[in-house]
Amino acid sequence: MNHSLPQDVLDQIAAEERHFADAPRAFFEAWKRGAEIAGAEWFGDGTPEGLQRATSKWDLRPKVLLLNDALDVLSGGQRMFLSAMVSFYNAREGGAMLKRCGFEGLSDLGGLDLERRKVIADLVLNYSGW
Template sequence: MNLSLPEDVLDQMALEQAHFDAAPQAFFEAWKRGAQIAGHEWFGDGTREGLQRATTKWDLRPNMLMLNDALGVLRSGQRMFLSAMVSFYNSREGGAMLKRCGFEGLSDFGGLDLERRQVIADLTLHYNGW
């Protein structure tokens, strides 16, 4: 009796394993790109140097107090993008921020430019928990 899996199933499993093995680094790279786009002041120690020397997502945690305070004065797209990023770090806080921005569903990301959409897409694709 042959209990081996079909080759196409094994190939798919290998592709998925390779994706998930690479996901933490890919997530960090997307996160860092997002922090560069949004502004270094919102992440980590808030400095350009801190952003440049960051080697893990932990080095670029969002500054939740500062973000919550500033949410009302930022441009609409900036609020949406930062809130979406925060939702990967802390779903409850990020969800509340998105709600304050008027976010009702994924189609609301249609208002973001391509660069920001790509960051959100990459973060979603490579998310492996915070």
């Protein structure tokens, strides 16, 4: 008796393994896109050159203290986008920032433009821990 899995199940397992093997790189690429959209000043060393030199998410850690101080003067969309990004780096800090922005659930991300939505979607899809 053959107890092997059906080919479609094996194909699905292989696809998931490929996805998760590629996820850290894809996450970094989405993170870097997000940092470019939001502005280099909020990430890493705060310079455009630092943003361009970055080779890992660690090079582009969000400047959480600076963001917290500036949160009330940013536009609503910028606040929401940056707070959502911070939540991937530090769930507690990002969650508190999102709460300050009036975020109540994922549907609130519907206020973001398409470019920012794609960044958040790619971050969710490829997140494998910070």
